Amino acid sequence: MPDSDGLLARARAFLEQDVDPDDRAELESLLKADDREELAARFAGPLTFGTAGIRGILGAGESRMNRSLVLRVTHGLVSYLLEVVPDAARRGIVIARDGRHRSDVFQKDAAAVVTALGVRVHWIEGPNPTPLLAFGVKQLGAAAGIVITASHNPPEYNGYKVYWENGAQIIPPVDAGIAAAIAVAPPANAIPREESSSLVAEVDLADDYLDAVNGLALSQEADTSSFAVAYSALHGVGQRLFLEALGRRGFKKLFPVREQGVPDGNFPTVRFPNPEEPGAFELVLGEAERHGCPLVLVNDPDADRLGAAVRDGEGRYTALSGNEIGVLLASYILARTREPKPLVVSTVVSSRMVEKMCTELGVRYADTLTGFKWIANEAMRLEATEGCRFVFGFEEALGYTVGTVVRDKDGISAGLLLAEMAAGLAENGETLLDELERLRERYGRFVSRQKSFTLTGKEGARAIEDAMRRLRDEPLEQIASERVRFHVKDGVLIYDLEAGGRIAVRPSGTEPKLKFYLEIVGADAASRLDAMERDLLRVAGLDSL
Structure with a gap:
């Protein structure tokens, strides 16, 4: 068949520059079979880089997430970074990954390009939570951070997210600057790579992160040792640090779902690895019932989101919405913070109840567009211009951050505070549902x-x-x-x-x-x-x- 739309020419040009043998074989097979429909899907236009980085279905082609794309994105990022961030080469880039398919390969490819361009790499070994990477950028004074993750997307996806020197996700005009640099990056097979370099240093940030998270505790009086919590990592990377964080706070009765505790990019027991989706709580609710747990907590696969369910007086479990968790955490934090000028930031699509709460309490409140990149950057702007101190941020899509330990959503620290709150209520025979009802009576239904x-x-x-x-x-x-x-x-x-x-x-x-x-x-x-x-x-x- 003729190539009137240039589809075959684009596919062959991509094939010539592809660096991955498996992707090349995949593309060659499609060309040999003249599978125009599949080729059209894979060459529908390049994946675009924006404030959320880049994310797509794994596979060969310009519209797919693959090694060639990672090489060109990294080259563009580093080129831009060296232009605009002082002392970027010495300060380096923190690089981490989740447990998805090809995340390990993409992490190595990113590091190989970074070092080939003369920039240090702070390497976080193994699959780890995204909040650990965000924490690491601040903790190490790095120029930027890269995490290979597709968060809670289905198994066929992966992604590439960028954090700037302030520890937050990028916002304009940084995204446009990086995108422009990616557009003029060399073909993937012409990008220099340094597979082994003295510029790479492995860093272990877990203890520092856990110490900082434990410092967020607001009530040392709560009896955490006898309060039972069921937990699931949904086949993601959160379990190790989540259980350690709660263990350091004194929680002894922790019941993780064994089948979902080890990172597995196939997510075999859930259709969608997202705590918002029906079915995500099925196994952890069974675990909770077996052990009589009053509280169920679930992280998404990269542990930056938190879902929760609460057992009522009749033994039934009620899942909390993202807005309900946000309202509960905001109330708990604002009742106990010692900050003289606390600041709360949310989004335009999240519950107005928190705004009303802040208004009645005389607390500075602001809302932003959807996404924690906006929340974190607006919080830093207001801290600098108004002298207030950020204590809490949330979005209804199960994203929360407490204080300034992580300038992004963090499902681990949020889980710690929610469990602490629930344990304190349990001492009086109450649950988070009772507290939510009190808040509705005060601020409106x-x-x-x-x-x-x-x-x-x-x-x-x-x-x-x-x-x-x-x-x-x-x-x-x-x-x-x-x-x-x-x-x-x-x-x-x-x-x-x-x-x-x-x-x-x-x-x-x-x-x-x-x-x-x-x-x-x-x-x-x-x-x-x-x-x-x-x-x-x-x-x-x-x-x-």
Whole structure:
């Protein structure tokens, strides 16, 4: 067949520059079979580098995550770093990885490029939590950090995330500078690599990190030794440090799910390794029931997120939403912090209940776009300009950070504080559910819901664009029976409800999803949310999906 669209030419050009024998064989097989459909999927345009780094399905091709991409991204990153960060070569780059397929290979490739360009590498050996890498950048005074991870994505994914010298994920204009440098990087097979170098030094940061996390404890009086916690790492990298962190705090009755405790990129016991997804808690709830645990805690595969479930008075377990965990942690921290000018930062799609809490307590509150890169960088900006001290940040997607130990979300330190809070309540025969009810009585009955649509491929991308355009071009003044005020914040569509609460709509930055966030205050929550959801989806043109 003729190559009218240049697809075969692009595939052959990529093949000539590919450095990986397995990827080359895979691509050669597709070319030999003339599999245009699969080739078109793999050459639909290069994966783009942004504030979340880069993430994609593993495989050969420009639209896939592979060694050739890692080499070019690293070359671009280091080239830009040497231009803009003082003394970057001496300060070096911290490099870590999770336990996914090819993460070990990608970590080695990244280090080989970094050292070939004359920059030191602080090497974290083995699969480790992402928060440890973020901590390490600050602790070592490094110029940047690289972690190979795809967080909670399905098994076929991997990714490459960058942290800047301040220990936070990158934001503009750094992302654009790195992307521009990647665009002019040499072909993968022409990029210099140094497989063994004296510039590489292995670093062990675990003890320093655990000491810092333990320093976040807020109540030494709580009887942690008799309080039982069930835990799952969801086949990720969190178990070792999570159990050690709670053990140092005095928790002795810890019951991890054995089948999910060792890193395994296949994630064999869960369909989606995400604590937000149905089924992720199945095995850990069984573990909790066997040992009578009042609290269940779950990390995602790179341990930067935290899910939780609580046993009620009748022995049933209730999963807490990301907003509910955020409200509980915010209340616990603000009631005990010694900071004279505490600061809390959240996102525009997270619960307004924390904002109301901060307003009533006289605490500085700010919200940002979705993503911890925005939370961390805004917190540092406000600390510098207003003299306040960041004590807590959260986003509804199970992301939390306590204090300034890690300038990113950290499911380990958040888990420690939530377990400490639960243990203190248990001494009075209460649970986190009782505390949540007290907070609702004080600040209002905020009820939230999220609706997501996964829309893949070019058609899916068009459907997401069309839905956003319809909602943007037809700004609603009323949704169901609720009066709203519509505005747009950096691409996020926001409807503030006159009766309290908020609706926000945005495309995901890391997955082919369109997300709807709905929150209301007051009675008849379920029926009101149902009506608003139906109305919104009708206008978006998604009511038939």
